[in-house]
Amino acid sequence: MRRSTRPSRQPSSRRRTAVLASATALLSLGVLVPTAPAQAAPPGPVVVRVVDGDTIEVRGTGRVVPAGDVVRVRLLEIDTPERGECYFREATARTRELLPPGSTLRTETDVRLKDRNDRYLLYVWNEQGVFVNESLVRSGHARSVLFEPDDKYWKTMTAAEAAARQAGAGLWSACPTS
Template sequence: MKKVFILLLLFLCSCRSEEGAKLTVNAKNVPCKITRVVDGDTFRCRIDAEEITVRLIGVDTPESKENPKAKRDADRTGMSLEEITRMGREAYQFTKSLIPVGTTVYLETDVQLTDRYGRVLAYVWLPDGRMLNEVLLKEGYAQVYTIPPNVKYQDLFLSAQRKAREGKRGFWKQWF
């Protein structure tokens, strides 16, 4: 019986997820201190002693570097690769201005905790109470990118994008 207990304990310990081990599905107000902004919709932050990578739920910003996704986006939109990556750098700078290194943000998770790359999927609340995901859409630096089952704020995001497009804010004023 003791061997079974030890084997069970070892198994449970080995099932721990590397990213987001302290997070759970539908968590709210989890403080996370920014350590690096990766691009317009991805950053690294620290929860206690653990550093994680966070990907914003429901939004997609252009790629800031040439890669296969940037090339697909250029083909899909008819824009040049240079235009796509320029927009990506602008989105990166905008995100970086909202969450500079050292800022504490608050994570809210949804139904699916991580993506296939092991990044924590989250809605991110800024210290002033605004949601980063929504701000990027409102200001025209991102497009709605809904992947079920994480759809909690889908209607809010669609409304924010529509208003940015109608108001020709951010990318909507220059390229669309």
């Protein structure tokens, strides 16, 4: 019978002992730190429907909105035309384009979590990373509106509105009283 000249694929017990001793020494010195497996951040809320240009319904995942709850969210620092007003349909359609049902959001709170109508007050980013509140103002689908004390992005919103007004974007040229 012929012996194989191939080296064994399994480390010898002496080698395993040496590796284990080295790892133990590194751990005790703090050089090698055991880590837990990386966990992905839980996804944000999921869009259920767009109510109008500045209000959506989402299903929570437990971060800000309780997991499984379907709640109304009012986009902070903006105001879009209401039903029957000039540019209502366009503003609602644009919000639906940015936040299609089934899409996941990244959200951020400000000072207050809810308004007097029990709607969550949030800044929202879509799956593409677009800051939806600001995008609606910049494209002329919304006005910037400050409801103190929630003012985290107020400078961003007023700059976006100034740009939209100057360009005559959206409601700034379509609606005579804007």
